[in-house]
Amino acid sequence: MSIKILTQNFISHAPEFYSDLELNDLDSKHAVIVKDAYDFLDDEGTYKANNFRNWTTQTDQGAPMQMSAFNIYTHGFPYTFLKFLFVKVFRRDTERHLLNSFMDDISIIKSIGGESILKENPVHTSPGATEAYFIEGTSVNLRWLRYIYITQQIINHNLLSDTGVWVDVGSYYGGYQSIVRKYFPKTTIVMVDFHHQLCRSYIFLSKIYQDAEHILPDQLSNYKSLESMPKGSFVYVPVSDYYKIANQKVDLVTNFFSLGEMRREFHSVYMHSTLFKESKKVYLINRFIGSPFFEKTFDTDITIIDYMSNKQKIDYFDIFPMSHYILVKRELFGRIASRNLSSSYFEIMTSSQ
Ligand SMILES: C[S@@+](CC[C@H](N)C(=O)[O-])C[C@H]1O[C@@H](n2cnc3c(N)ncnc32)[C@H](O)[C@@H]1O
Structure with a gap:
């Protein structure tokens, strides 16, 4: 089906679209x-940019430049040639x-046993990929x-059973979901x-x-609970409908790179809900400090301390290692230089007591 028909x-x-x-x-x-996203839809309700996944405001975050057949075909x-030259001369x-950073990430993935998932995906x-670096x-x-x-971590730490229910808050274009589903085909993915x-x-x-079942926003009320939805289905819950699932308990709840960008009011809606407090497992990756005093990255005062309120048992806590060593060129106090991120990310897995 075309992007237009699917949209x-x-x-x-989605009556509240x-x-x-x-x-x-x-x-x-x-x-x-959110405002820009609506601007990207034309009057017929389809994505103007012709790419639902990489657009001006959110992207796949880049890859080193290569003269690959994929780049030539895509761009x-x-x-491709001019960009390659530009990068070689001006962005060495x-x-x-x-x-x-890519080489480090690949080594880290291999060190946790993720080589086959890396190769299989x-x-x-x-669909919609425009940024790819070919390696190994x-x-x-x-x-x-x-x-x-993250998929490998879910497997290594037994965070999901074969027929479980997984709720991810802040799922973007469904990238995690597409990979996890391959290894857990009967999981209900929300x-x-x-x-x-x-x-x-x-x-x-x-x-x-x-062939999968997709349960869209106006179909949520056809089911008593997430547990009663068909196994292997994809379920789409708008933020404004979160209250419909907030009081349920599921096998796994996740939030990656998102709670730490939210205002306290929204952070609390999630962290204080039964779903986050009483689900079997909760897996979070977020910034230690949303907005450090010397570089106010996000419009929030959320810090690591705010994640401790769900009172679950901590099973795993460490630095999130992907892109950990990346250096990004940007201005700080009027000086442009390559710097590490303003705050690192923690990775925490907890379980209900
Ligand atoms: C930085 S992106 C991370 C996306 C994805 N988790 C990933 O790791 O690629 C933040 C995501 O959280 C979503 N988000 C932001 N505020 C939210 C809110 N109040 N409730 C639910 N999702 C939110 C955004 O729309 C986006 O999909």
Whole structure:
């Protein structure tokens, strides 16, 4: 099915599709993203940018530049060649840092046993991929490396059973879901996000899993609970409908790179819900400090301390290692330099007592 038909199908099953701008307490980054996302839909309700996954406000976060057949096919020869030259001449340092980070990430993934998942899921074959770096018989980009690592962690730490229910808050275009589903085909996969993101996930996952059951926002009320939904289905829960599932307990709840960007009001809605407090397992990756005093990265005062309120037993706690050593060129106090991120990310897995 085309992106246009899938988009229209999603919108026709999401009565509140255009209402996300009315949500209270949105942080400033996401208020802009949600507004831009609506601007990207044309009057017929389809994505103008012709790419539901990489767009001006959110991307796959890049990959080192290569003169690959994939790049030439995707971006055309002139663009690929000129960009390659530009990067080689003017962005040597940035490129070297990025490549180092990729090499570290790949070694870390291998060290936790993730080599086969890495090889079995080349990013360039996934729908809408425009950024891919070919290496060691597979292809990756910065965001995809996280997805591979996290899938392997879910397996290594037995976070999901074969027929479990997994709820991910802040699921973006469904990248994790596409990989995890391959290894847990009977898991019920629930995504909570803004409508425009759920629509992206619906397009992405429908293209990969054409025969799967997709439960869209207006179909949620046909089921008594998440547990009673068909095994192996994908379930799309808009942020404004979170209250419909907040009091349930499931096998696994996750949030990656998202709670630490939210305002306290939204953070509390999730962290204080039964779902986060009483589900069997909770797996979070977020920043130690959302907005350090010397570089106010996000519009929030959330820190690591705020994640401890769910009172679960801590099974695992460490630094999230993907992109940990990356250096990003940016301005701070008027000086441009390559710097590490303003805050590292922690990785925590907890279970109900
Ligand atoms: C930085 S992205 C991370 C996406 C994805 N988890 C990943 O790791 O690639 C943050 C995600 O959280 C979502 N998000 C932001 N505020 C949210 C909120 N209040 N409720 C649910 N999702 C939210 C965004 O739409 C986006 O999909």
